Amino acid sequence: MDTIERIEELKREIVKQKLLIESEEAKIEKVKRCCGVVAELLCAQCRELAEEVVWDILGHMIECSQKKISGNEKAGLKEAVKTLLEHEMKNLESLSADEEMWPHIDCRIQVNLDERLKKAQFELKGIENKMLDGTRAQLRKRAVQMEEMKSLCSRMEQAVLSIESWEKLYLMFMADMEIRRQSGMDDTFYLMEREDIRRKLQTCFEFTDIICRSLEERLRSSVRISVNNLGLLLAEHGFHFPKSLWNRTRTNIIYMGAIRLTEDMIEEINRYAAGIMFIEKHLHNIKLATDRVYRGQMELERLSGQSKTVKKLVV
Structure with a gap:
């Protein structure tokens, strides 16, 4: 194969690899959209879990209270908890846009x-x-x-x-x-x-364990924050309870694994992790194609320079 033919072949190969890169990037965007949907769904499920845990703890603390709580006090406390949960829900909604938590957002390599x-x-x-x-x-x-x-x-x-x-x-x-x-x-x-x-x-x-474990811990951590905030709210409203009771309840929830993600949440996490594997495969293909483009361009420059030199010598 002479130099001119090789140059034309390299040009075609570079175009081919660039088209491949565009195709892989488009595929990444499709998977990212799916991962985004799963992330939003998981955040919604986490909100439901946090709400359920907070109400369960509140009911438990009221039952175990040392003093009798009037109906008005209960109503006021429940209204305050509703306000707290609304605030917590907004915080949990923002989780779906947290780049550190969700590797699909910035296409961060995990596996x-x-x-x-x-x-x-x-x-x-x-x-x-x-x-x-x-x-x-x-x-x-x-x-x-x-x-x-x-x-x-x-x-x-x-x-x-x-x-x-x-x-x-x-x-x-x-x-x-x-x-x-x-x-x-x-x-x-x-x-x-x-x-x-x-x-x-x-x-x-x-x-995909590294992804699943990270997501599970971050979701549980979000619920723990809601539990901690509930404790602060109870104290602010003068709700007195044995310190040992709160510490025991809080420890069971935060440190003893009482916050259990539902089976649906675990399944969604696995599905999200599979999406990350697809993204990583496309990133790998892009890296290979980019390397081929770079090598092709280097070879093209070398051959083009060589061809110009030969033409000058012939002239």
């Missing part, structure tokens, strides 16, 4: 499955090379390590394939679910679809 797979394959190759020499004890230990690493690589490869295969299904499911929710249809109409996508994305969930 990086492709790089982790590459690293695991490299480590596996290193263990295989070490199997060529060593004592019996060392070889037995390395054999166990090799089997564990092979299993990890296999699971990662399946997860990567799952990500590539099921994104369209995920987007269709999310669009369908949104239509059904807006129309007020009962959840039972799409239980089979939910089970189907959960099963097909199961291979991804092992590697």
